[in-house]
Amino acid sequence: MRILHVLSAEFFAGSVAYAVSLAEAHRAQGHAVWLVADSDQLPTGATQVQAPIGNRRYGQRLRNARLIRQLIQTEHIDVVHAHSRAASWVSYVALRGLKVPLVSTVHGRQHLHASTSLFDIYGDTVxxxxxxxxxHLITEVKMAPAKIVEIPNGITFQNEEFASAVADVAGTNNSSGEPLRLAFIGRFNGGKGERAAALLQQVFPTLLREFTALRLALIGGELEHLPAAGKAALAQVQAEFGERIEVVGFTKDVVGWLARTSLVIGAGRVAIEALGAGRAVLALGESSYAGLVTEATFATAAASNFGDISARQSPSEVDFATLLADARAFLLAPQPVAAALCQRVRARYSLATVAARVLETYQAARMRKAVPNFIPVLMYHKIPDAPLATKHQIYVTKENFEKHLAYFKQHKLTPITFVDYLQFASGERPLTDFPPRPIILTFDDGYTDNYTNLLPLMQQYGYRGVLYLLGDFDVRYNRWDADFDPSEPRSEIMDAAQKRAFVAAGWEIGAHTMSHPRLTTLPLPEAAAEIQRSKTALEAALQTQLVSFAYPYGDLNEDVKEAVRAAGFAFGVATDTGGLHLEDDRMQVFRVNMFPNETAGSLFKKTATWYRKYYRWKRKK
Structure with a gap:
């Protein structure tokens, strides 16, 4: 993709680090990236263009917008990503009338004035x-929930061996030869500066007197902007404790300082980096104090970005006596961060994971703009020669299925696959080639009649579909039905050679678990294994990459969906649940069930762009 980031970079804040990290991660994957910012000296190999984005005077804003628009048109930009309200404002103006989507990352609470709600300058996706x-964005800014995705800032963590080594010495630092050290890490201006000043007045002197071997490190930029009361308190502790006070200021070696620190006080990116490095954290931010971060408190602390952000407008009072007590308790008995918590933080905030999710967001915003309507995804199973004596109406006879294909051809419906869709979404194929009336034809389980009847018919019409197969090739009939219901006919499943014929014909293969269980009835590790193993087995056996997964019976929940994402699938297809648009939730794509006796009228309805809205209205799903 061709990606443009727009940001205020008057100083190297967390939002700037986030934008630069994303730029580098996406460049490493082969994407072309540009940055427009106040500075053109940011630490990135992306093409940089200097513009005073932080200047809020309207004349300058309009000049910024004009520069951005020209860049978008000249460089054929696919998506614009803004990283502040000022950046969103100029990007929104620059994109007026263009078909390029705007994605905005919101890093903090927004000012609650009329223009925030009246003018949706944040673009297509937030x-x-x-x-x-x-x-906050939903309840106070009144932003539409459907346009908001939650993706944390990404961190490039040190390797696992580093984290283990750090955790080993986190308790006492004795094995590393380092003294007991407490570090405040963060900016010293604004709200963070006020927190630092309060700590210097109310917490640090007491701890330094009680723990005579304790050292205090003050790490972060803008130290000259520390509030006056904080500067006075700093001078006092320096006079009293001398070299035990380490005023580091801005440093590029935060990781090195973490390795020499027992307890960190910080929020946001600081807390994430520290926890990922195995360091204990007292989460103190501009909004609140979230306490010592443990496995039990992690979810609540993470929701506030470790103290930086409140959900509702409220006073940001902090009980520093409680913070002092928590710090004292830890320093009396220092403990390393639990390995499970360290791993959890690394998994959630890994830059690779976050960059992949952001790239998916770019693609989704691009496709919503280019293809705003519902794309019918039709669900078939068996294609027998004659009607079946079954209570499960999951077949369409060969004769009737040919009528479906003739209908699609007559009405200029173009079957595509999820692989095709991803190629358009990623920019690998131009959107000008995207069919005006796309449909996706999917077939579950891999019955033998798919090989004898379905494949020849599809080839006759020049169509390709998506075939969802079990990873266990020893499953040769529908035992999940026939073995539990004597009245249910046994239906054979294809052998390996027949399945390979679909790959040779250009079909997309998707996974359908190993053995066709109801995933939500299994313990989560077992469900995740069914999902992951099916992908691995099918890719190895058929030598093709899998990008989509079909939930057996349409049975899913949020944990199962997350397991599908974690297994490396780009899409999870359901049955009769899901969003109005494919991009509403790629892990729960709505499919239209096809029955034995579809008519021209039902085919018209089920392939219409309005069908999903109609179905939701009628069935409340």
Whole structure:
């Protein structure tokens, strides 16, 4: 893709680090990236263009918008990503009348004035970095929930061996030869500066007196902007404790300082980096104090971005006596961060994971703009020669299925696959080639009649579909039905050679678990294994990449959906649940069930762009 980031970069804040990290991650994957920012000296290999984005005077804003629009048109940009309200404003103006989507990451609470609600300058999709921020945007800013996705800031963590080594010495630092050290890491201006000043007045002197070996490190930029009371308190502790006070200021070696620190006080990116490095964290941010982060408190702390963001407008009072007590308790008995918590943080905030989710968001915004209507995804199973004596009406006879294909051809419906869709979404294929009336034809289980009847008919019409197969090739009939119901006919499943014929014909293969269980009835590790193993087995046996997964029986929940995403699938297809648009939730794509006796009228309805809205209205699903 061709990606343009727009950001205010008057100083190297967390939002700037986030934008630069994304730029580098996407460049490493082969995407072309540009940055328009106040500075053109940011640490990235992306093409940089200097513009005073932080200048809020309207004349300058319009000049910024004009520059951005020209860049978009000249460089054929696919998506614009803004990283502040000022950046969103100029990007929104620049994109007026163009078919290029705007994605905005919101890093903090927005000012609640009339223009915030009246003018939707944030564009097509908004990334909220934590749960509290998403709630704030919905309840206080009145933003449509459907346009908000929650994706945290990404971090490039050190390797696992580093984390283990750090955790080993986190308790006492004795094995590393380092003294007991407490570090405040964060900016010293604004709200963070006020927190630092309060700590210097109310917390640090007491701890330094009680723990005579304790050292205090003050790490972060804008130290000259520390509030006056904080500067006075800093001078006092320096006079009293001398070299035990380490005023580091801005440093590029935060990781090195984390390795020498027992307890970190910080929020946002600082807390994430520290936890990922195995360091204990007292989560103190501009909004609140979230306490010592443990496995039990992690979810609540993460929702506030570790103290930086509240869900509702409220006073940001902090009980520093409680914070002092928590710090004292830890320093009396230092403990490393639990390995499970360290791994959880690394999994959630890994830059690779976050960059992939952001790229998916770009693609989704692009496709929503280019293809705003519902794309029918039709669900078939068996294609027998004659009607079947079954209570499960999951077949369409060969004769009737040919009528379906003739209808699609007559009405200029073009079957595509999920692989095709991803190629358009990623920019690999031009959107000008996207068919005006797309449909996706899917077939579950891999019955033998798919090989004898379905494949020849589809080839006759020049169509390709998506075939969902079990990973266990030893399953040769529908035992999940026939073995539990004597009245249900036994239907044979294709052998390996027949399945390979679909790959040779250009079909997309998708996974359908190993053995066709109801995934939500299994323990989550077992369900995740069914999902992951089916992908691995099918890719190895058929030598084709799998991008989509079909839930047996349409049985799913949020944990199962997350397991599908974690297994590396780009799409999870359901049955009769899902969004109005394919991009509403790629892990729960709505499919239209096809029955034995479809008519021209029902085919018209089920392939219409309005069908999903009609179905939701009628069935409330």
């Amino acid at each position: 990334i909220a970095i934590c749960g509290n921020l998403r709630e």
